[in-house]
Amino acid sequence: MQFIIGQRWVSHTESKLGLGIISEVNGRRITVSFPAVGEERTYAADNAPLSRLIYNEGEKITTLDDLTFQVISAEEVDGIYIYHCEDDEGLSQIVEELDLSCFVQLTAPQHRLFSGHFDKNRAFTLRIEALNHIHRLQQSSVKGLLGARTNHLPHQVYIANEVAQRFAPRVLLADEVGLGKTIEAGMILHYQLHTGRAKRALIVVPDSLIHQWLVEMLRRFNLAFSIFDESRYDALTRANSDNEDDMFEADIDSMSNPFESEQLVLCSLDFLTENPDAMAHAVEASWDLLIVDEAHHLQWSETDVSIEYQCVEQLASNSAGLLLLTATPEQVGIESHFARLRLLDPSRFYDLESFKQEEAGYQPLNQLVQQLVALQNNDQPISPELLKQLAEFTDISNANDIDGIIARLLDQHGTGRVLFRNTRAAIKGFPQRKLNSYPLPVPELYQGQTTGITGLYPEVIVEPDDWIQNDPRVAWLEAHLKQLKSEKVLVICANASTAVALEQYLQLRAGIRSAAFYEGLSIIERDRASAYFAETEGGAQTLICSEIGSEGRNFQFAHHLVLFDLPLNPDLLEQRIGRLDRIGQTETIQIHVPYLEETSQENLFRWYHEGINLFEQSCSVGHSIYEQFELELLEQLQSTDGAIDSLITATAAHTEKMRELLHQGRDQLLELNSCKLPQAEAIIETIEEEEDGPLLEEFMMRLFNQYGVDQEHHSDHAHIIRPSDHMFTSHFPGLKDDGNTITFSREKALSREDMEFLSWEHPMVVETMEMVQTSELGNATVATISVKGLQPGTLLLETYYTVNCIAPKQLQVDRFLPITPIRVMSDVNGRDLGAVLPHERLNGMCEKVKRNTAQAIVKQVRGDIEKMLVHSTTTAEQTLPDIINAANEKMMSSLKIEVDRLEALQAVNPSIRDEEINFFKQQISASADAINRSSVQLEAIRVVVTS
Ligand SMILES: Nc1ncnc2c1ncn2[C@@H]1O[C@H](COP(=O)(O)OP(=O)(O)OP(=O)(O)O)[C@@H](O)[C@H]1O
Structure with missing residues (x-):
């Protein structure tokens, strides 16, 4: 093949690019620009997947100006074709190759x-079958929702369906802990990638969650993310500078930013905040979708903006879509909550004061919305009086469109479009939490250190040997673990030093199989520790975590949680309990709290338990209750004379009132917005109909046959496929050299992680259908x-x-x-x-x-x-x-x-x-x-x- 600038070529592999023009020939490489789609491709000259487009006598050609002529003859001058043509009236026209329309057929x-x-004929019918399937799936109302290896849970399916269809969605996923925000984000991302709405995605999470995200994205959504950390970033940066001498300019441009070398990148927030160069590159790389987990770390106030917030703010400004995930959106106060909403939708959330006023006015808004919902349920029209009230809030030009009016009310006066929050109370079916408390005597060692914050964590100011010997919580823990010998027990404490000392003691001196999980370990060591804890046979009985273990991780296989101490933040306590209280938990969760009597530990324990009932029931406004009583609580932690009783009574009354208010206001609005059960159930029904029956399995079996892929029956709806010696193509999408075990049954895929779940949206199925359509088969x-x-x-x-x-x-x-x-x-x-x-x-x-x-x-x-x-x-x-x-x-x-x-x-x-x-x-x-x-x-x- 000889390439000359100006020649017109077509891509075999990407027919949608239209007709390309050779724009650069540079030794071994050629660059082709495709004006129809505004894209460019660079290929190696000796194996470019291109065909030269040459028209023959009698064929019709269309020019850049959309004029169509018939070719009379063609001649090649210096490698470029000149077509002698005739128009409709028989007049001669000359069209150079360069003037051909880029929208070719x-x-x-x-x-x-x-x-x-x-x-x-078999290949012909298979081609038509593939075209019909592609067409059916393109139009399916559940497109993008078929591919996940998950149970169909209505609240997740609802959110995914609502959000994923938006152009560049920007939302806060704020379901209570453990309800599956990672899965919701994965579903939205899968949808966006599957439908081509997104190509490049960046996930930013705390260090401790990197591996978990990597695994969840891969096993549930077939999305292979690349982890970017310091060593990878440095290696790529070094490789780029080493290679620059041998590279063409175009390559250098795309290679000099390491973040552009991959489409799906996963990295930790700390890595970005600690590496300004990496941060600048990450921002520059621009993303279609940015996902930030545990977004409560993004603290903001008018006077103090955290580095984490600044980092995400910059990334978000260069990303089309943005998903922020947090179970506790108000963990660090309403200002930060507002600032995060502003990241999502600056047009809607532009003034903190008006936002606060809006929040206070949710009750009347909810009343209006509830009236509308009732009318809708009873199929009744809006009364003139109600119309008048509504007109003060929003446009009601079409009074019959009650759905539209509700959506506008929620959007313009609530957090409607950007915030989704499902609660256990609304979803139901979660196991109970049971509190077990253990008052213990104060040891001599801590005398004088029993109040205030020091009293909450007195061990940190004492030598490990001393407190391990003398703190009665240690002996209690040892005895308790021995008593629960066959049970997995997660232990969480506030400080890394406490976790390390405890683990060493349990492991070395008490002979209990244990592992520690704290910030001093590398990511790999942390993952190894939690994997050891997860092992059913021969694994650790207990995992001792510092506070970093209280976030995001999945430990629902355990049913016992020991809170060795308590955090001074209700949302953090909720996060701790959320490690066990999450989807997949099958038993009542036993929460064990040992505390030292007549110390600040007892006061804090009682305040959480009697004031907010936080151990046994989750509470979405824990932080605002804390803010309300913070000063008094801190004061009471200083004294241990029983005066906390009145604070507890006041807190309990306030909690009751808040719960009631929320129930009538914000929570109901959020609930209404976050999951409409009938809609969710209808979507799930459609997904199940789409999956039902042998259509996909039979179709894929025919395709395997056609392409020469060997198949062996494994079990019901499961097969082993392998490349054969008589493959029709050198590359069959997703087929591994040593074969794949596949299943077409979702149920089987959920229990057999070793099998690939082939849905209509599995990459193997999608790419094979595409291969059929774009090839000549x-x-x-x-x-x-x-x-x-x-x-x-x-x-x-x-x-x-x-x-x-x-x-x-x-x-x-x-x-x-x-x-x-x-x-x-x-x-x-x-x-x-x-x-x-x-x-x-x-x-x-x-x-x-x-x-x-x-x-x-x-x-x-x-x-x-x-x-x-x-x-x-x-x-x-x-x-x-x-x-x-x-x-x-x-x-x-x-x-x-x-x-x-x-x-x-x-x-x-x-x-x-x-x-x-x-x-x-x-x-x-x-x-x-x-x-x-x-x-x-x-x-x-x-x-x-x-x-
Ligand atoms: N639809 C589903 N099918 C199967 N497993 C699920 C589903 N949804 C969630 N899970 C499992 O439930 C657990 C909790 O899900 P996930 O980690 O997404 O929750 P989260 O809301 O992000 O939690 P946190 O608030 O702690 O960060 C995980 O182990 C996840 O794999």
Whole structure:
């Protein structure tokens, strides 16, 4: 292949790029720009997956100015084609290769047919089957929700469905601890990647959760993230500078930022805050979706902005989508909560004071919303009085659209669109928490150190040997662990030094199998410790964690939690209990709290238990209760004279009142917004219908056969597949050299982690269907049939077209315009035989024809076939206007909502810029342009001759 700048080539592997132009030839490398989609590709010259597009006499060509001419002759001058053409009026025109339209239509099936390259009928039907599946799945209402290896839990499915469909979603996932925020984020990410809405994603988490995220993303969503830490970052930076001498400029540009070397990156927040260079690179790399776990670390106040907040703020400003995850959004106060909401939607949350006022006004808002919900449930109209009240809050131009009014109320006056929070109370079915407390005498050693913060953690100011010997909590713990010998017990304490000393004692002196988990260990050591704890046979009986173990980790296989001390923050206590109280917990959780009598430990224990009932019931406003009573509590921790009783009484009364208020206000609003059960159940039902039956399994088995992949039965709905010696392609998506064990059953996949779960959205299935569609497999075939009433030798033509819309990827036009296979079945007189001979019926009748015979037939009737093809194309084109109209309508209704919303918000919030609104308006016009330019593309052709 000789490449010359200006030549026009087409990609084999990415037909959607349109017609490319060689823009640079640089030794071993060539660069091709694809103006239709505004993208560029660089290939190695000796194996570029490209075909030169050359037109022959008689073919139609379209120019950059959208003029169409017929080719009369072609000549090559200095490697570039010059076409001599005629227009409709017979006038001569000259078109240079460079002036060809980049929106080409490739007509490979007839080229193959006429050059005698046929496939078997089996391949043809498989191709059509794949096209129909792609089309069905593109339009499925549960697209993007089929691929996760998870149980279908309504609150998660609801959130994923609500959020994932948004363009560049920016939300706070704030379900209570352990309800599956990681899974929700994974579902949203999977959806966005699967539908092409996102390509690049960055996940930022605390150090201690890196491995857990890596594993969850891979095993549940087939998403392979690359961990970026200091050593990897340094290695990549070094490699880049070493390589610079040997590289082309284009390479250097893309390689000099290590974060651009991967599409899916996972790193810790500490790594970014401690490495300014890495941070700058991470920001520069720009992401389609940024996910930040444990977002309560992002502290903000008007006078003090934490480095963590600044870091995420910068990343968020260069990321289209943003998911913040925290179970305790108000853990560090309302200001930080507000600041995080502002990161998500600065147009909606722009003033702290008005936000505080709004929060105070949730009760009347909730009353209005509840009235609307009641009317909706009883199918009644809104009364004139209610309409008047509503008009003060929002636009009610369409009083029948109660759903829309509720959505606007929640969006414009609540945290509606950006905040999702499900609670155990609303979800139900969680096991109980049972508190067991153990008052213990104060040892001599701690005399004088029993009050205030010191009294909460007196061991940290004493030598380890001393407190381990004398602190009665240690002996209690040893005895208790021995008593619970066959049970796994998680122990959490505030300080790393406490965890280390305790673990050493239990391991070395008490002979209890244990492991420690604290900040002084490397990530690998921490993961090793928790894996040792998780092992069922021969594993550790207990894991002693410092406070870092209280966040995010999954320890629900244990049923006993020892709180060796208590944190001075209710949300942190909730996080600690959340390690066990999470999805997957199967038994009552036994919470054990040893404390020293008549010390600040006892006071704090009583305040949490009697004041907030926090051990046995989760409380979403723990932090605000704490803020309310903080000073008094700190004062009471200093004394141990029993005066805390009145504080406890006051706290209990306040807690009761807050719970009631929340129930009537914010919580109900949030609940309403975070999971609509009937909707969630309907989605799950559709997912289950889609998964039901053998369709996928049978289809994949046929594909394995076609491509020469060996299969061996494993068990019900499970198989072992391996590459064979007679593979049809050198690369079959996802097939490992030593084979894969696969299952098509979700139930089996959930209990057998060693099996891959093949859903309609598993990469192997998706990529194989894509491979079929973009390759030539089955796109031309010849068959014979015998039909009574049709003369032998009658020629029939079955063609399949798809709608081809070339558009820049970021517009995601295929969400409005699916590929839409169009079948045309006709005879040589143009008679439509589609209804008489449906595809499936024809499949059953077709008999194979020897290759030589088929070649002879095609040669003989080529003229007729060409005529029939013109007719088929015209017939297919006649269906286009309706398809284009439907796509435009769908696009308008989807994007117009964004424009309307921003315009409504702009009316109350002048900080919304016109550019933000114009962005969506431009999306509408660019999408409409692309949709209107759609054409039909021939996908497959079957010549049928009656015998
Ligand atoms: N749909 C599901 N199917 C199976 N397992 C699930 C599902 N949802 C969550 N889990 C499991 O439940 C546990 C809790 O989920 P996850 O870690 O996502 O919760 P979280 O809300 O992020 O917790 P935290 O608040 O502690 O950070 C995990 O072990 C997760 O694998």
